[in-house]
Amino acid sequence: MSTQTLQGEIVVGLDIGTTKVCAVVGEVGEDGITVLGVAQVPCRGLRKGIVSNIDWTVRSIKDAIEAAQTMAGVEIRTVYAGVAGSHIRSQPSDGVAAIAGGEVTRADVERVLEGARAIPVDADRQILHVLPREYTVDIQDGIRDPIGMSGVRLGAKVNLVTAATSCVQNVIRCAERCDLVVADAVLESLASAEAVLSEDEKEIGAAVIDIGGGTTDVILYVDGGIAHTFVIPVGGNNITSDIAAGLRTPMAEADRLKQKHGCALGRMVSEDEEIEVPGVGGHQPRRTARRVLSDIIEPRVEEMFAVIRKRIEDTGLLEQLSAGAILTGGAVLLEGMPEFAEEILGMPVRLGYPTGVRGLTQLVQGPQYATALGLVKYGAQAIADAENRAPSPPVSLIRQKVSAKRAQVVEEEKDEAPKPQGNKIWEWLKAAF
Ligand SMILES: Nc1ncnc2c1ncn2[C@@H]1O[C@H](COP(=O)(O)OP(=O)(O)OP(=O)(O)O)[C@@H](O)[C@H]1O
Numbered sequence: 001m002s003t004q005t006l007q008g009e010i011v012v013g014l015d016i017g018t019t020k021v022c023a024v025v026g027e028v029g030e031d032g033i034t035v036l037g038v039a040q041v042p043c044r045g046l047r048k049g050i051v052s053n054i055d056w057t058v059r060s061i062k063d064a065i066e067a068a069q070t071m072a073g074v075e076i077r078t079v080y081a082g083v084a085g086s087h088i089r090s091q092p093s094d095g096v097a098a099i100a101g102g103e104v105t106r107a108d109v110e111r112v113l114e115g116a117r118a119i120p121v122d123a124d125r126q127i128l129h130v131l132p133r134e135y136t137v138d139i140q141d142g143i144r145d146p147i148g149m150s151g152v153r154l155g156a157k158v159n160l161v162t163a164a165t166s167c168v169q170n171v172i173r174c175a176e177r178c179d180l181v182v183a184d185a186v187l188e189s190l191a192s193a194e195a196v197l198s199e200d201e202k203e204i205g206a207a208v209i210d211i212g213g214g215t216t217d218v219i220l221y222v223d224g225g226i227a228h229t230f231v232i233p234v235g236g237n238n239i240t241s242d243i244a245a246g247l248r249t250p251m252a253e254a255d256r257l258k259q260k261h262g263c264a265l266g267r268m269v270s271e272d273e274e275i276e277v278p279g280v281g282g283h284q285p286r287r288t289a290r291r292v293l294s295d296i297i298e299p300r301v302e303e304m305f306a307v308i309r310k311r312i313e314d315t316g317l318l319e320q321l322s323a324g325a326i327l328t329g330g331a332v333l334l335e336g337m338p339e340f341a342e343e344i345l346g347m348p349v350r351l352g353y354p355t356g357v358r359g360l361t362q363l364v365q366g367p368q369y370a371t372a373l374g375l376v377k378y379g380a381q382a383i384a385d386a387e388n389r390a391p392s393p394p395v396s397l398i399r400q401k402v403s404a405k406r407a408q409v410v411e412e413e414k415d416e417a418p419k420p421q422g423n424k425i426w427e428w429l430k431a432a433f
């Protein structure tokens with residue numbers, strides 16, 4: 001992949017999550033990405049990663065964008081938006097193309113990828129990404145970057161990520177209602193992996209597990225490429241609901257208790273520790289053993305990791321994940337998460353904190369910022385790739401795409417405006433009666 005970047009290009013990542021909307025503004029220069037602004041606003045407009053209330057979501061996006069704009073001192077018009085939810089599917093596909101001039105060019109690669117995406121997709125679904133796994137040139141396989149290689153026949157093995165069109169459109173619609181243009185809708189786990197995974201880990205095989213409030217997004221890397229991805233509709237909010245029901249306390253208090261005193265592994269909590277549990281419906285607060293809290297949390301976390309392990313086993317790729325699992329997303333801040341995950345997944349586990357940026361890094365340090373920051377990294381790479389495809393004149397294809405979309409929005413607005421024909425009918429009615 002290319003590393004060419006533009007001096008001073010502003011790239012904004014917009015993570016519309018189940019618990020919060022997070023906007024990160026990055027400036028992409030020759031020396032990498034500098035974070036200029038970050039804003040996080042609570043959001044109640046999504047259920048399990050899918051927009052369920054447009055108005056609430058729009059309000060949170062507006063607030064987040066406004067705050068991020070003020071901090072960064074730039075006007076935000078274009079964003080890279082995240083998409084998640086259990087409607088996401090990943091399936092293998094392949095393509096073949098003749099190598100036009102005897103040596104593989106970027107155009108040949110684009111053609112073979114076009115071929116790989118030409119498979120029937122249900123009418124209510126759309127292709128979100130075509131993720132190359134490996135190329136073949138004639139009889140040689142396992143090629144990561146075929147450009148410049150000699151041969152007559154180029155093949156590509158890819159993973160197609162598809163999503164329910166309505167879910168993607170709702171994300172785009174929410175952003176457009178905030179006068180934003182979505183440069184690209186990006187799979188959230190792909191973005192998170194961009195933020196927390198090293199090139200070495202991609203190479204030797206790793207699973208990135210992003211446990212948010214409503215979803216757990218998993219992406220598997222094997223031999224440097226994306227081998228599989230899936231989303232499970234369970235997250236930290238399920239743990240909170242269990243606590244609220246188990247300790248009979250309001251959801252907000254249950255979340256606070258989880259974050260402050262929660263532990264995923266009961267045996268890490270000593271028997272004599274006590275916590276205060278606020279009552280619900282006017283009942284007095286009461287004291288209880290901290291162990292009771294972890295006894296509620298443990299079975300849910302165990303179930304989550306057992307499901308993840310089973311889903312990974314089903315792909316047949318478990319043995320190839322030599323670097324183990326990288327846990328990210330807000331819910332992995334729960335004490336005892338990595339230890340418990342290691343036990344159930346049966347592989348090495350580390351926590352994934354976003355890295356590889358400069359500027360206001362302390363504001364995007366937590367694992368809950370992995371997706372938003374990863375969206376900025378994804379956007380920066382997309383712009384660099386587009387620049388490389390069209391080096392002269394240096395006009396970014398992404399910007400062209402953006403202006404095309406803006407033009408389309410303007411056209412639609414024009415369509416929605418009252419038509420002069422309506423006035424003619426009014427004139428006719430006036431004349432007739
Ligand atoms: N210190 C903490 N300990 C335990 N859990 C935490 C902590 N901080 C945040 N969480 C949990 O993390 C979850 C939110 O994580 P995150 O911000 O990654 O979710 P999201 O991106 O809004 O949701 P999703 O990705 O599922 O759409 C909530 O369930 C919250 O309770």
Ligand SMILES: [Mg+2]
Pocket residue numbers: 015017018188212213329371
């Ligand atoms: Mg998230």
